[in-house]
Every structure is written in C-alpha cells, then in structure tokens.
Amino acid sequence: MNLDVKRLSVSLGRADIVRDLSLKVHGKQFVGLIGPNGCGKSTLLKSIYKVIKPNTGEVTLADTDLIKSSPKKIAQMMGVVGQFNDLSFDFAVREMVLMGRTPHKRMLDADNAGDLALVDQALRQVGMERYADRSYLSLSGGEKQRVILARALAQEPKFLVLDEPTNHLDIKYQLQILNIVKRLDIGVLAALHDLSLAAKYCDYLYVVKQGRIAAEGPPQEVITRRIIADVFEVECETYTNPVTGELGIAYLTS
Numbered sequence: 001m002n003l004d005v006k007r008l009s010v011s012l013g014r015a016d017i018v019r020d021l022s023l024k025v026h027g028k029q030f031v032g033l034i035g036p037n038g039c040g041k042s043t044l045l046k047s048i049y050k051v052i053k054p055n056t057g058e059v060t061l062a063d064t065d066l067i068k069s070s071p072k073k074i075a076q077m078m079g080v081v082g083q084f085n086d087l088s089f090d091f092a093v094r095e096m097v098l099m100g101r102t103p104h105k106r107m108l109d110a111d112n113a114g115d116l117a118l119v120d121q122a123l124r125q126v127g128m129e130r131y132a133d134r135s136y137l138s139l140s141g142g143e144k145q146r147v148i149l150a151r152a153l154a155q156e157p158k159f160l161v162l163d164e165p166t167n168h169l170d171i172k173y174q175l176q177i178l179n180i181v182k183r184l185d186i187g188v189l190a191a192l193h194d195l196s197l198a199a200k201y202c203d204y205l206y207v208v209k210q211g212r213i214a215a216e217g218p219p220q221e222v223i224t225r226r227i228i229a230d231v232f233e234v235e236c237e238t239y240t241n242p243v244t245g246e247l248g249i250a251y252l253t254s
C-alpha cells in the first residue's frame with residue numbers, strides 16, 4: 001500500500017508551515033521524517049491523517065484520496081500514534097485500546113469476542129496486559145504511549161503514522177516499540193527525533209527544514225556531517241559502530 005503526498009502546502013495562522021512538500025512511502029517501507037523542532041513534521045503528519053486541512057496538495061493511500069475521505073474511512077486503513085495523547089475523561093486501559101476497533105463498526109460492541117481478543121493481543125504486544133483494568137490517566141507517560149500504540153495495533157492497520165512514538169519511553173521500550181512496528185511489515189511514516197534510532201530502523205529518510213524536504217535517501221546517505229550541520233546546526237562525525245556495524249553519530253558541538 002503506497003502513501004503518496006504531492007505538493008502539500010499547509011498554513012497555520014499567517015505562517016506557511018509545510019511548503020510544497022512531496023514524499024512517498026512505497027509498500028512496506030519504514031520511512032522516517034527527521035528535522036529540528038518546529039520544522040513542520042507534526043503539521044505534515046496531521047494533514048496526512050486529516051486533523052489539519054492543507055491549503056493545496058494531494059494525499060493518497062493506495063488509491064484512496066485521504067483529503068476527501070471520512071475520518072472513519074481513514075481509520076479503517078491507517079493507525080495513528082500522535083504526539084499528545086492526554087484525555088479529559090478517564091477510561092480503563094482496555095477501553096482505550098478497544099476504541100481502536102470503533103472505526104470497523106457502527107457502534108462499539110464491547111462483548112464482541114473477536115474485538116476483545118485483538119485488544120488483548122495488542123496489549124500483550126506492547127507489554128501492557130497487566131494494566132488492562134487500570135485507569136489510563138493514572139499511567140506514566142511511557143505507559144500511556146504504549147497503550148496508544150496498542151490502540152493503533154488493535155485497529156489492524158494497513159499503514160501506520162507515528163509522531164515521535166518513542167517519546168517518554170525508556171531505552172528498553174524505545175527499542176521494543178520500534179521492533180514491534182518493524183515486524184508488522186506494513187508501510188510506516190514516523191517522525192523521529194533520535195537520529196541513531198532513525199538510522200537503525202528506517203529504510204528511507206526525509207529531512208525536513210522549514211517545511212520543505214532538505215534531503216532524502218537511505219540513512220547512510222542522509223545522516224552525514226554536512227546535512228546534520230546544515231539542518232540541525234550541530235557538528236558531528238558519523239562512523240560505523242564496531243560492535244553492531246550500524247551507523248553511529250558522535251556529536252562534537254559543546
């Protein structure tokens with residue numbers, strides 16, 4: 001299932017935040033968006049899952065025009081983990097995750113054994129099964145983040161959009177969550193702050209600077225001294241980690 005964003009522009013207030021931006025996720029690629037604070041990553045993702053209306057441009061998933069689709073239709077195809085997931089009302093963790101099943105039905109049917117089995121499976125995947133009856137609002141930031149991912153997994157998504165999915169997570173769960181996502185073997189578009197994690201997990205990266213794509217390519221081609229200095233204003237050297245063989249980044253700016 002391909003995601004195709006074509007010439008998308010988004011303004012918020014008087015500011016042009018996303019500027020004539022195009023990107024693609026082919027099939028089951030794990031594609032990362034990296035870029036400094038405020039460069040427009042969340043705004044771009046929100047206009048893909050239709051929380052923000054773009055001024056111009058096209059967003060299609062498979063052959064579906066997402067800009068013209070209903071939220072329910074989008075939710076039947078796409079799971080979303082947004083950046084801020086707090087609620088005004090409290091729900092039990094199991095109820096939160098069950099909401100991931102709502103787009104598939106006209107009304108939530110809590111007695112549906114199939115749905116409940118998917119909810120339990122999703123909670124197990126993120127290591128939160130013991131918390132099923134706990135109040136969502138009583139959870140820590142990282143626990144909430146894992147529940148929100150479980151809700152997206154319970155949707156049985158064909159595509160995932162993730163905005164900083166490892167926010168609040170300790171290193172064990174950062175790795176665990178990204179491993180889970182990688183193993184789903186579906187298309188993923190994820191905004192990531194940690195460049196080492198982006199290099200480790202992403203097949204392809206787009207670097208966003210002031211609402212435009214400043215660079216794109218496989219991580220080894222994009223996470224370079226020159227591009228990091230240009231986009232993040234930080235001096236670094238990259239190297240091959242002698243233990244893992246992965247791309248390493250040594251930050252030199254003091």
Ligand SMILES: Nc1ncnc2c1ncn2[C@@H]1O[C@H](COP(=O)(O)OP(=O)(O)OP(=O)(O)O)[C@@H](O)[C@H]1O
Nearest residue numbers: 012013014015017036037038039040041042043044
């Ligand atoms: N309603 C608004 N009106 C005007 N500007 C806004 C509005 N909402 C967001 N912005 C601005 O849009 C810019 C892009 O924000 P966005 O959240 O997309 O950035 P981001 O790349 O996701 O940043 P971060 O890495 O900090 O999460 C920011 O400068 C932000 O202040």
